[in-house]
Amino acid sequence: MNKRELVFLLEEQSAAALLEALLPRFLDASITCTFIPFEGKQDLDKRLEKRLRYYLNPEARFLVLRDQDSFPDCRDLKARLWDKCVTAGRAATTRVRIACTELETFYLADLPAVERALACRIVATLPPKARSKFQAPDQLGSPSRELHALTKGLYQKVDGSRRIATELDLANTRSPSFSNLLRGIQQLEAELLALPT
Structure with a gap:
């Protein structure tokens, strides 16, 4: 078992598809990535604590990724998930x-x-007016609906996520939540690389 393991606990398969294509673009090749997609947000909320608590590799690092969806405040949602990580001892x-x-x-x-x-x-x-709303996409109510309409149905969640991930500009800061995701992965990468071999 590689001690340098980064485990992603994800709401659904499309997030795994995104990360599988995105991570090879910047993550150190010595790190093993494991993807655990759940069957939606309720399944993740219900089973997260147990998956963390009983994960076999004691040196593993974990990243939990979930959509905000209609939850009123992303900070409150993050705090609820964080409480599960604390309870699991991770x-x-x-x-x-x-x-x-x-x-x-x-x-x-x-x-x-x-x-x-x-x-x-x-x-x-x-049109220019329509472009302006994509300058701060984290504020949009239904990004999946917007993307489906913009691509005239070409975007499909899993395959689209995989294909788009290969093209995303990693330095783009228009979505603070994307920047925060990358920063979190890089922090965990640094911790894993600091482990004695």
Whole structure:
């Protein structure tokens, strides 16, 4: 078992598809990644504590990723998930990240990446007024619906996430929740690389 293991506890399969394609672009190759997608947010909320508590690798680091969806305050949601990490005894080795409001927010923050990944035209067809709402996509009410409409149905959650991840600009800060996700992964990567071999 590789001691340098980064475990992702995810709301659904589309988040795993995103990370599987995204992580090889920047994560140190000596780190083993394990993806544990749940069957939606209720399943994650219900089973998270147990999965953390009984995970076999004592050196593993964990990142929990969940959509905010209609939850009123992402900070409250993060605190609730964090409490489960504390109860499981994994607070020191875990980061919790919330996609505000959905995973698709990350993609709407980088429309040129969506165009390249899905071979479609979006930016040139948007009137200037419509473009402005994508400057702060974390504030959008239903990013998945917006993305589906913009791509005229070309975006499908799992395959679209995988394809768009290969094109996303990692330095793009239009979605603070995407930047926070990357920062959390990099913090855990540093901790794992500091472990004695």
